Amino acid sequence: MENIDLLITNATILTLDKQNSRSGSLAVTNGRISGIWTESEPPSTIILTPRTEVLNLNGRTIIPGFIDTHNHILMYALNKNKVNCSTPPNSSVDDILERVKLMAIDTPKGKWIEGYGYDDTLLKEQRHPTREELDRVAPDHPVFLTHISSHFAAVNSKALILAGIDESVSNPRGGHFGRDINGRLDGVLHEIPAMEYVQKYVPVPSVDEMITALGEGSKDYLSQGITTNSDAGVGLFIGEAELEAHIVAAKEGINPMRSQLMVMHTLLRKGEKFGNYSAEQLNEEIMKSSNGNARLDSAKMFQDGSIQGLTGALREPYYNNPDVVGELLYHQEAFNEEILDLHRRGFRVTIHGNGDRAIGSILDSYSYALEKAPKDNHRHRIEHVQTATIDDLDKMKQLSVAGSVFINHVYYWGDRHKRLFLGPERASRISPLADMVDRDILFTLHSDCPVTPISPLFSVWAAVNRLTKEGEILGADQRIDVVTALKSMTIFGAKLNFNEANVGSIEIGKQADFTVLGDDPTQVNPMEIKDIPVEATLIGGKIVYEKEGALLG
Known part of the structure; x- marks a missing residue:
């Protein structure tokens, strides 16, 4: 092995690979992992050069960089x-x-x-x-x-x-x-x-102001260990200028994270600038313009609102208002045709669905598109998946539809869902992660920041414990284990992003994106996971966040 740029020693390395192997040291060359060893120091045969940087983690835990697949960083x-x-x-x-x-x-x-x-x-x-x-x-x-x-x-x-x-x-x-x-x-x-x-009458910030804001916002995300981030609605409020801001911020390193851009479907309709683009064409343009630091994630749509606003589309009435079931945003026929158009143009589609009726409508639209234009490995998604039923999950599995789950609902709204909006039975089943695991459905966790604070460790904690703000365990049978929860914000996120060959686990050849933690989430009391400090964040082997000299001080 030659030209090691970075050597990390004396670490507790959770690789989160298929074997869930643990290691003690690793090497980085040209931004990618070039060596991994079980012991805390590499073999004596490994040759270091004067330019090799050595980081002794003194037993700290290192995991793959966190991937948040759904939030709104620009809005935040x-x-x-x-x-x-x-x-x-x-x-x-x-x-x-x-x-x-x-x-x-x-x-x-x-x-x-x-x-x-x-x-x-x-x-x-x-x-x-x-x-x-x-x-x-x-x-x-x-x-x-x-x-x-x-x-x-x-x-x-x-x-x-x-x-x-x-x-x-x-x-x-x-x-x-x-x-x-x-x-x-x-x-x-x-x-x-x-x-x-x-x-539309509220003055919008300039592109330069948005670029600056993305730089400031990214600092907070990096401090939480996030290395790949998805903005889940580029163009939602300000239109095409949002896309321009994201691209420039990524190109110039103002936002150092790897950016996944979920572009609003309204920018992709006929008559709009990107109305005749295929997904491949748009992704090539984004990649080229950002020096490869940003990628097209998907075409983003909504099919309902929120449960707490009584606008999530449910099959049965709201618990506190038997006259209300919410409303679908699109008639099914028009919805089907728009999804089919995007699907045929090669776009992966991501659709907001909180209520079970909206989730059913989304699945019907995906079924329609896949019947008209069959495609393997499409990885179409449902966003939030809050009240999916067993039948909905079975159909997700049948269609190979993935889910990005807003698990933080359990803590922040679980009590009110039980008491007001959904009632005890439906509330206990929100964000049904264990049922998704049982069906081997690809899923991730997300914060939906600024709806809830950005913190992957909090989301992992919520998935493992399902504790509400008032201290009740909501749906104990839907809890998942710590390793699966960690994978849902690392390697599962990489798969959801079609980028599992490059990120998501610590393996030779992958990009050196790491999160350094003050403790091992698999060893602490599960209730303490959310309180583990993020000591540092590395992207491509470079330190992009460090807590008060944790590594170099």
Whole structure:
């Protein structure tokens, strides 16, 4: 072995290969793993050169770099400059109003005020902020506050006026405008189709501002050990400019992570810039423009909303509202044809589905496309897979459809799902990981950041323990073991990304993407997994994050 650039010694290496082997040292050459040894030091026959960097991990654990297959890093990064409406720190509508009021004082009249992260079900009043309340604290500014789920917004009168919305407005398919007991618009926009009426009037950041934001956001992701990341809706709010920002940030190393771009299907429709592109053509353009640091992941669609917003499409009514079952965003026939078009053009398709009726609709569309144009190894996906039934999972297996599972729902919404939205029986089955393991369905875990904080170790913890915020184990029979949970954010993610030949496990020839942990997740008390510190993150054998001199100090 020649020209070793990096030698890692005295480590606890979880390779997460097929044998789940453990090692003690490894070598990196030209950004790829060139040697792995069981012992803590390589054999004496290994020759080091003056330029070889040696990292003694002093027993720390090293695993393949984490892969988060579904989040919204650009949205997360842009939120940093908006009003923080989250709970905590806010516990009431009044707390949020005070923050909006303070922002209005420092914002020129007429300029938009944006906020993010409020959760009506966690606020003392158990409701959204209203138009009248926002008018009171910001009468001279249009206001747009986004719900934690990104499926609702609260706006004031000035925002409605600028958007040309009056009392005669009709509800769009898949969304509606909230109204008070007198039938007057209350300023709450339910679901993306309604939000878009106002959001298109909110000034958008420039490409340069988005590039800078991606750089800042990536620092937080790297600190959590993420080396490959998927933005799950490129173009959702700002259009093609989002794609440009991602490509430049990747090309210039402003965002050092390996980027998977889930491009909104609306940018791929006939008449749009990419309307005549095949997936291969678009991927080649992205790869070339980003110096190989970004790749096309998929064409992204939605088929319903969120369970907590009563807009996830269910087969049976909501537990707390027997008149509501949610709504599919697309009629099945039109949905089928759009999926078929994307499928024939070579796109892997990823579709948001929370409710079981939406999941069934998605599976029907995939079945339709595969019947018309059979294709092996398509790896079409369902995003979130929150309330999939046994029959849904059986059909996923039959069609070889993969799932990216929003496991964090269990902790953050499990109690409310049981008490309010789904009832005990359905709530205990959300994110049915054990049933997916039993069927050998390819799946990953994700954070959906900024809906929940970015933390792969937290998601692993949630999958292993299924503990809710109030301390209840929700669906004990759906817990999975630690190694499987770790693989769901490493090698399974690599497979979902069609990149298992290069990343996802620690094996000779693969790219040297590593996460260094302060403890071994397979050895600690399972309840402590989320608290294990991330000491460092390496991409291509280069340190891109280090906690307070953990490696070099």
